[in-house]
Structures are given as structure tokens and as C-alpha cells.
Amino acid sequence: xxxxxxxxxxxxxxxxxxxxxxxxxxxxxxxxxxxxxxxxxxxxxxxxxxxxxxxxxxxxxxxxxxxxxxxxxxxxxxxxxxxxxxxxxxxxxxxxxxxxxxxxxxxxxxxxxxxxxxxxxxxxxxxxxxxxxxxxxxxxxxxxxxxxxxxxxxxxxxxxxxxxxxxxxxxxxxxxxxxxxxxxxxxxxxxxxxxxxxxxxxxxxxxxxxxxxxxxxxxxxxxxxxxxxxxxxxxxxxxxxxxxxxxxxxxxxxxxxxxxxxxxxxxxxxxxxxxxxxxxxxxxxxxxxxxxxxxxxxxxxxxxxxxxxxxxxxxxxxxx
Amino acid sequence: xxxxxxxxxxxxxxxxxxxxxxxxxxxxxxxxxxxxxxxxxxxxxxxxxxxxxxxxxxxxxxxxxxxxxxxxxxxxxxxxxxxxxxxxxxxxxxxxxxxxxxxxxxxxxxxxxxxxxxx
Numbered sequence: 534x535x536x537x538x539x540x541x542x543x544x545x546x547x548x549x550x551x552x553x554x555x556x557x558x559x560x561x562x563x564x565x566x567x568x569x570x571x572x573x574x575x576x577x578x579x580x581x582x583x584x585x586x587x588x589x590x591x592x593x594x595x596x597x598x599x600x601x602x603x604x605x606x607x608x609x610x611x612x613x614x615x616x617x618x619x620x621x622x623x624x625x626x627x628x629x630x631x632x633x634x635x636x637x638x639x640x641x642x643x644x645x646x647x648x649x650x651x652x653x654x655x656x657x658x659x660x661x662x663x664x665x666x667x668x669x670x671x672x673x674x675x676x677x678x679x680x681x682x683x684x685x686x687x688x689x690x691x692x693x694x695x696x697x698x699x700x701x702x703x704x705x706x707x708x709x710x711x712x713x714x715x716x717x718x719x720x721x722x723x724x725x726x727x728x729x730x731x732x733x734x735x736x737x738x739x740x741x742x743x744x745x746x747x748x749x750x751x752x753x754x755x756x757x758x759x760x761x762x763x764x765x766x767x768x769x770x771x772x773x774x775x776x777x778x779x780x781x782x783x784x785x786x787x788x789x790x791x792x793x794x795x796x797x798x799x800x801x802x803x804x805x806x807x808x809x810x811x812x813x814x815x816x817x818x819x820x821x822x823x824x825x826x827x828x829x830x831x832x833x834x835x836x837x838x839x840x841x842x843x844x845x846x847x848x849x850x851x852x853x
Numbered sequence: 854x855x856x857x858x859x860x861x862x863x864x865x866x867x868x869x870x871x872x873x874x875x876x877x878x879x880x881x882x883x884x885x886x887x888x889x890x891x892x893x894x895x896x897x898x899x900x901x902x903x904x905x906x907x908x909x910x911x912x913x914x915x916x917x918x919x920x921x922x923x924x925x926x927x928x929x930x931x932x933x934x935x936x937x938x939x940x941x942x943x944x945x946x947x948x949x950x951x952x953x954x955x956x957x958x959x960x961x962x963x964x965x966x967x968x969x970x971x972x
Contacts, residue, residue, distance in 0.1 A: 557906075560883065560932045564902065567884040567929065591903030603910040 676745035677707035694733035715740035880935035
């Protein structure tokens with residue numbers, strides 16, 4: 534009964550497909566063989582019998598395919614229905630999973646919200662707000678710069694030039710830079726803004742304070758302009774710091790290795806020229822008034838920075 | 854289903870009916886059914902014998918026939934078909950239907966109007 538019910542619901546051969554194929558083939562071949570037998574009995578040659586049998590029977594391959602579709606057609610349909618059902622079920626499962634995931638993530642978000650709210654409430658109570666973070670490493674700059682303020686000190690440290698650059702540079706009226714080093718033994722450093730090659734390299738550390746003012750500070754040596762002419766290897770103008778000695782200026786100009794006379798003309802026409810001699814051993818001796826000591830400085834005022842040193846060889850020795 | 858030039862092409866369903874009719878007498882295999890139809894029609898109907906099989910398989914799927922492998926008188930393996938009760942009732946039903954249809958077609962062809970309509 535169940536078999537007929539099954540048959541009426543799904544009319545197909547329930548055996549596996551290869552078995553069904555073999556069955557069809559065997560049946561068609563059996564029929565063909567019987568036709569051939571009949572023709573052979575009538576006196577046909579075997580080759581003729583085969584050809585005639587095929588003509589009467591039709592193409593066995595085509596018929597086998599046709600038969601297969603009939604026998605298994607419903608099964609193929611059933612398999613398609615199965616596949617469709619599987620896909621529908623699969624999508625339903627995936628849909629439910631995704632939905633579930635969404636709900637989960639929503640609840641996670643809610644939990645995060647609650648946690649954030651709790652944290653905010655705790656922070657509002659000053660007694661609880663304990664910052665575990667170490668204070669940031671900063672240096673400060675104030676006064677005559679474009680953007681005064683606190684600047685983070687990078688791990689490798691930084692020099693004054695970088696800080697000034699970070700602060701947007703000096704204003705045009707800046708004159709003196711004070712660096713208040715936050716280190717116990719260090720004294721404040723004072724720089725003139727006219728000596729960028731000197732102050733640029735000043736190293737900074739945490740909590741150092743840089744103050745830039747418009748006032749001149751005598752402690753900050755300014756840059757001055759000197760010119761050396763005469764019997765030296767390197768004639769010409771050069772920069773040096775206010776307070777530099779004539780000796781140091783001449784040393785850089787490579788003076789002669791013999792005794793020579795030096796006349797320092799001050800830029801200020803009212804100032805008395807300084808005269809001195811250079812001995813054969815390179816030491817210089819001031820020859821003129823007692824008011825100039827041996828280490829008389831090329832004491833130019835900042836307003837009159839330039840000076841000219843004229844180095845002259847004594848006449849008799851020059852012609853030796 | 855290409856028909857041979859000298860023989861008429863069978864209308865759809867006719868082959869199934871002929872197979873059922875043949876098997877109503879005795880179970881038979883495909884070759885036997887083909888021979889029986891050929892003989893019974895006075896060789897007027899010569900089918901492409903292979904085309905019998907799609908008809909047989911359809912009938913078997915519907916439950917009108919059942920099949921079984923057996924041996925012929927010549928001791929050859931062959932599949933034998935036989936009518937089921939369901940096939941027997943279908944044969945009756947289809948025969949009646951066919952007779953009705955062929956009468957109607959014959960009437961139309963002989964241009965002889967149905968008596969009730971003429972009256």
C-alpha cells in the first residue's frame with residue numbers, strides 16, 4: 534500500500550540512477566537482438582541484419598536518453614525541490630543568525646554606554662578622579678613669538694630653534710631670549726636674537742621656560758661686524774660676538790708670522806683708534822695709551838657694531 | 854518520432870492504447886508487443902519499435918503496467934510487461950474515448966452532420 538501511495542505521489546523509478554540506466558540499456562539491446570535474430574533467420578547477412586534492425590528500432594542512444602528522462606524525470610524534479618527547500622532553509626538560518634548577531638552587538642553597545650556613563654559619573658566626583666597618567670613632558674615659550682604656549686617635548690628632546698619654529702617664529706621686535714632651565718644647577722641663559730647660530734642649538738628639557746622680550750640685555754652678547762684689511766691671509770668682513778678680542782679676530786684672519794702693527798679703527802668716528810703690535814711669537818702688545826690693556830676688547834657698542842682692523846708690517850722688516 | 858513514408862503516423866496516446874490492448878491478452882516484452890501490433894493491424898501500422906519504450910515507461914510510471922525480467926521461448930533475457938488492475942480500467946476508459954474520438958473525426962471527414970443536429 535505504501536509503495537502504491539509512494540508511486541502515486543512521486544512517479545519515478547526508486548532505484549539508483551546507474552542501475553536504471555543499465556536496465557534501460559539491457560532492455561533496448563535485448564529488443565535489438567531479437568530483431569536481428571529475426572532478420573538473420575530470414576537470410577540477411579549479420580551486417581545487414583544489424584543495419585536493418587537499427588533502422589526499424591531507431592537510435593538506441595537517443596531512446597535511452599528519452600527513457601531516462603521519463604524514468605527519472607520526477608526524481609530530478611524532486612531533487613530540485615529538495616535543493617530549493619535547502620536554500621530556503623539555509624537563508625532562514627542565516628537570517629536568524631544575522632538577526633541574533635545584531636541583537637548581541639546592540640546589547641554590547643548598550644553595555645558600553647552604561648560603562649561610559651558610570652565612568653563619567655565617577656569623574657564628576659573630584660574625590661574619585663585620580664589621574665594615573667604621568668604629566669606630559671612640555672616646554673613653555675612666552676613673549677615675543679607668534680604662538681606662545683606649552684609645547685610637547687619629543688622623546689629625543691628638542692633645541693631652542695625647534696621650539697621657536699613650533700611657536701611660529703620670533704616677532705620682528707624680539708631682542709633678548711631668556712631660557713629658564715628647570716634644572717637645579719643651571720642658571721638662566723641669555724641670548725641676543727641677533728645671534729641665531731648660538732641660541733638655536735640651546736638644548737631644552739622638561740618644564741624649561743623660554744621668555745622672549747623686546748629689551749636689550751647687556752649680558753647677551755650681540756653679533757657684531759668686523760673687517761680685517763692689510764697683511765693677513767683672510768682679508769674681509771666677518772661676524773663675531775660682541776666682546777670678542779682683537780687677538781681672536783686676528784687669529785681667524787691668519788696674521789703674519791712676524792711682528793706687525795695693528796690699528797683698530799672704531800666705527801664711531803669719535804672713538805679713539807686702538808693701536809697695538811703683534812710680536813714675532815704671535816702675542817699682541819698694546820702700544821698706545823695706558824687706558825688700553827693688553828686684552829683690550831674690540832669694545833664696540835651694539836649700535837656701532839662694525840670695526841676695522843688694519844694690520845701693517847713695520848717698514849724695515851717688510852723688505853727683508 | 855519520424856514515421857516511415859509508407860505507414861501513417863500514430864496520434865499521441867495511440868501507441869499507449871495499443872500497448873495496453875496488446876498486453877490485455879497476455880504479458881509480453883517490447884519486441885513481442887511490436888510484433889503483435891504489426892500483426893493485428895495487418896501490417897498497416899509499422900511503428901519505430903524503439904518509440905514503444907517511452908510509452909511503456911510512461912505507463913509503468915503511472916502504475917498501469919508492471920515489469921519483470923524473464924526469459925523468452927528462445928531462451929533470451931527480456932523484460933516482460935503486464936497490465937495492473939489500474940491499467941485494465943484505463944484501457945477500458947481510453948478505448949471508449951478513442952472510439953468516440955475516431956467516430957467524431959470520421960464524421961467530420963465524411964461531412965456527415967450528427968443526426969441530432971440535423972433534426
